Amino acid sequence: MGWKNQLIETPVWLMSRFYPPRFDPLRDTPREILVLRPNDFGELLTTTPLFDALRKRFPSTRLIAGIGSWGRPILENNPYVDEIVELDAPWNNKIVADRSHKNVLRFLWSSPQVAALRARGGFDVAIDVLGSYMGAILMMRLGARYRIGVRGYRGGDSGCQAHVVYARRQCGRAALAQGELLGATDLPEARPQLFLTDDERADAAQRWASGTVAGRRTVRVVAGVGAGVAAKAWPAREAGAALAQIAQAFEQNGSACDIVIVGSTADRARAAEAIAAAGPGVAIRSLAGDVPMRSTFALVEQADVVLTNSTMLMHVAAAFRRPTVAVLGGSITKPDVHDAIWGYPAHYVSVAPERSAQGERREEWPAVGRVVEALVQAVAAHEPDKPGAPHTQLGAAA
Structure with a gap:
């Protein structure tokens, strides 16, 4: 442990003597x-199997x-969670803008959210899934x-x-540890769990139906063009070019293609840029910022394939076992570590991106053609998952 970490850990240890x-x-x-x-959203999604195990x-x-209050939609309708309490903590998330030490201390000692929980008289057990001082x-x-x-x-372990020991292992498995x-010994698969209502599924089915071409198989593609960190987002123009080629590839195979871009309000401009880059005649709709988060979950459940950056959408697709192609580049320089x-x-x-013999990546992002090929292959490989009808999968992919 470095001296900076020791400097922070020592007060935690001293405080623990009184607790x-x-x-x-x-x-x-x-x-x-x-x-x-x-x-963040993805971190909460990967934690959901823990509630099942507990x-x-x-x-x-x-x-x-x-x-955080922003994560409530992820746990709604979850049969393993008895109560959701909001703690908008100013650390390790991209939602709270002020993550300064001063604001951390203010939250820990002055937040009404913390005060309300303190008034309950304590908890028999608490788990800090992240693991921090x-x-x-708190x-x-x-x-x-x-x-x-x-x-x-x-x-914080003192x-x-x-405690568990931090290691580069699948994040959901780390939470289960x-x-x-x-x-806990009866452990679920280390895969996110989401639980949709019948109304949410019906709404998604209606949205997909509006893009279905009568008399032809329609491949449903959910695409995410944004990311919580801008440096992890594939350039919108390249994403648009890929979507155009994806639609063309399925058309050549005799199938129609319905592409829906999802995301937050902040993703609207990128979605518009991607659609413009795809050009006219490509069936792309953007619902970015226009539907609630849980509506996005339901759309993903009924999709044939998901194209995404390294973001929450990747974990939503995993919850419903949807074929997923994640585009890694930009600030993600070690894709093998990312995937682990x-x-x-x-x-x-x-x-x-492809790498040279010396291990250096040749470009910042993978070539559009490689992404298109991977997505078409993913749909073909998992064809039995969706035999021409919307998914009727109940509950989550647990």
Whole structure:
């Protein structure tokens, strides 16, 4: 541990002396477990299997999710989550703009959200899925009697009674490892879980129906052109060129192609640029910023294939086992490391820039033709997944 980390970790350790363990979850059944994940959308999505594992381990325990207000749609209708509490923590997310040390301290000691939870009298168990000194302090501030964290990431483990060791492993599996510390053995697949309603599915089916060509098989493509970090987003013009070639490839095979671009309000300009680059005559619609997040989830469930950057959409597609092509480039210089942490063993493929014999990438982004080829192959490889009809998959891909 470097001296800077020691400088931060020492006060956490000292504070923990005043918050000794007062509960043993391996001996007694906890009344409630607070799972902290006030981070970005993708990180919350990859944590969802943990709630499944905890429910199987503790059927009568109240499971509480402490998340950023922006993540609520991800956990709505989740049968394993008893309560969602909003904690708009100013660390490790791209939603809260002010992530200064001053604002972190202000949140921990002055936030009404923290004050409201402190008034509840504490929690038998709390889990800081991220693993940070801020999370450890928050758990102590909230009166957690048994705390679980991560060693080797952003600190805080000295303030915990148990921890996992940070390693470059699939992020969903890392979260499940914290459940194993509580005795969980019946573990779900390390794949995001989303639970849609019948109304959400019906709305998505109606939206897709408006782009279906009568008498021909229509390949449904969901495309994401944005990213939480701009440097991870494939240039919109190249994305548009790829979408045009994708539509042409399916047309040549005798199929129609209905392409829907999804995203937030911030993605509208990029979506418009991609559509312009694709040119006239290509069936592309943009719903970026026009539909709720859960409507996007339902559209993905009924899609044939998803084209995305390294962003939340990648994990939504994984929840429904949709064939997915992730375009990696820009600031992602180690695609193998990216896929080891954020990728999935099935229905997922990434396309990165070609590399020289010396291992240096030749371009910042992969060639358009390689992305198109990967997507067409992904649809062909998973053809049995969707035999000409919208998916009727119930619940999530758990």
